[in-house]
Amino acid sequence: MVLTKFVEVGRVVKINYGPQEGRLATIVEILNDKRVLIDGPTTGVQRQVIPIRRLTLTKFNLKGATRGARTGVITKAIKKSDPFAQYAQTLAAKKVAKKVLRAKLNDFDRFRVMILRKRRSALLSTQLKTLKKSTGGKAQAQAKGGNKKK
């Protein structure tokens, strides 16, 4: 298995434990094999030392992040090329966003969702019926014939 994600300066990481769980940040400096200095000025993560164990590496890098770069430099680099926006397009990020959205729904929203789901399933069932009609006679006959043989 090829390892493609590295703990390195500029790596975009997601904090997966602690009070800032779920937020993204960039690795600014590596202290040792267990701890790194991260900073996320645009995502609300204060510059801090954090164990690598509390981080999940993403496949994105922040271009222009140098070792020990100050928060201002990091902010400028993010403005130029925003890896956090790229991360938001990934499937994992979208799943989390969906979860967050669903948790925010109020009662009326949930009612609307229910109505929309009913409409969708109604559409699906009419489509299925027409498909069955066009191919169904033959398919059903084949199936019956099969049963008889058995």
Add this chain to the structure above:
Amino acid sequence: MVKNSAQDPQDNSLQMKIRQYLVSGRRLPSKDDPNPKVISMRIFARNTVAAKSRFWWNLRRLNKLRPSHGQILAVQELFERRDTNAKTYGIVLKYQSRTTIHNMYKEFRDTTLNGAVSQLYQEMAGNHRAQPQTIHILRTSVLTKSADIKRGKTNQYRGDSIKFPIVKTVPRASHKKFRTVFKAKRPNLYRS
């Protein structure tokens, strides 16, 4: 009831609450000696009370000065000038093991000296079963040149282009409330 200091660690599980104090004291002025020499010590302690106590402990032994014969002039907390970048700290210490006193030199990478000292205490406790009260920090220094750094394991993490993968990740619940005794699936250790 400890007052919070400006550079106290945000997360107590990651760093001990040790602060650095500069305690200054002198012998009580007398007719013969109206302006005694002021002695200052850098002390690592949890609070000012412990710092003063350590100060007198040291002065009794080093300067033959007892609290009843002297006065503390000032207890200032020393703060890290810039805690936003990593530094390599070299610490010379002596500690009392079960049988003898040993000298030691250890290196740590951290952003603040308090953090490095906290790492020191944790390492000494883990490797040598030495409690903080038996450890005496003699000298600390920030090492900037590669030639000054003695330990290979601290030297290898300096540099602009160091990078390494996380080979094994042990998944854990992100919060205490998600912890369960039994899980449906075995853990996937190789998903970074």
